[in-house]
Amino acid sequence: MSPAQARERFRTGERVPTAGWCQGWTQANLIAVPKRLRYELLLFAHRNPQACPVLDIGEPGAWSTELFGGDLRTDLPGYRLYRGGEAVADLDDVVAEWREDLVPFLIGCSFTFERALLNAGVPVRHLESGTNVPMYVTSVPCRSTGSLSGPLVVSMRPIPGELVRTAIEVSGRYPLVHGAPVHIGDPAAIGVDDLARPDYGDPVEVRTGEVPVFWACGVTPQAAVLASGIDFAIGHLPGHMAIMDVRDDDYLEP
Template identity: 65%
Template sequence: MTPAQARARFRGGLVTPTAGWCDGATQANLITVPRAQAWDFLLFAQRNPKPCPVLDVLDAGAVTGPLMPDGDVRTDLPLYRVYVDGEQVAETPDVSEWWRADLVSFLIGCSFTFERALGSAGVPVRHVEQGVNVPMYRTSWRCREAGAVAGPLVVSMRWVPADLVATAVAVTARYPAVHGAPVHTGDPRELGIADLDSPDYGDPVRPEPGDVPVFWACGVTPQAAVVESRPPLAIAHAPGHMLITDARDDDHRI
């Protein structure tokens, strides 16, 4: 399936996490805020490039761009979340009714992009094997603030066999535009995470014997900042339900 075909299916109403979709196509997180708040969000991303690697920024009111020239950021993700004054008020497959001419959309790199490379290197991707969404957690680590925008680091977690952790680090380090190398391996308490079976976003994933938890910075971080910083309106992807772009994973490999 091509990215355009996938977007058409989502536009038609299909709701599903996108891990494993459109092999080799770059997936992106979405955060959309009014133009009055966009500079602070751009500065927040610049100051926190691990969780917020910017792939593109659309003009105010624009709904498409070079990463999906036939796409529409209002309809072409499988599921969205809408926030008003930092409170989630809707989860919907279409945000057209919320759209305004002053909204600026940021496309943020997604760690699903490097999962194909992990698999090719022999590193299992457990959430894909188990058919569930990747688990994500708010941490006690703070991002660097930018104007009115502040919030915690959010991480995604993948169980990795202990003897393949070094491989996973080396593979993902070659994708800095989509979060790059892990930020932590091992004890989740060092990140302020109390229970891996209770993710803040996504689904719990069952480890196999010999697996250890490995944590990557996550593009849901801007949503945690929305909750804390309370802009008047924000639109984002529902965690794990990404924008599939026409860009290729290898475009982001060094």
């Protein structure tokens, strides 16, 4: 399936997490903020590059970007609306909520290197189970700016112990889409109390001999919107990504 075909399905009502969709095509996190915050968000991303790798930025009021040829208001399978620092609604589209001063940012996603993990023999449990990737809000603070601060969000994949090094090496070759893991092992060390209760997404089984491995997650800007009390923002529903018109291999370093 091409990105355009997937976007058409989302535009006409399909609502599913996008892990495993459009193999070989890059997926991205969406966060759109008022124009007055665009440089603040860009600085926040610069200070937290592993969690917030910026792939593309639209003009104020734009519904598309150079790397996303669809309509950002309708062509994702789910959206989350923020007002006054609270998540107030999950929506099928945001046509009515989109404003002329909104600046859309597309942030790298770890789905980009999952096919490479599979090709290297590393299992990806949420793909096996057909569920959303589990994501957790950690106790690790991001570097703040004047008006944006908040915790690091991570995604987790259970990896057989003997393949952890392979997972590190493979994902590390994709630095613009989160790169290598930020934590390996004990979840409590980063403030995650219960792997069976993710803050976003779905829980997955961690089997005997497997190690929980955590990657920085592009939901981090949404956590900052919440923590900072930002008056208005639009994000994707976590795990329900923007499928772009660029290839995963475009972000692979030799």
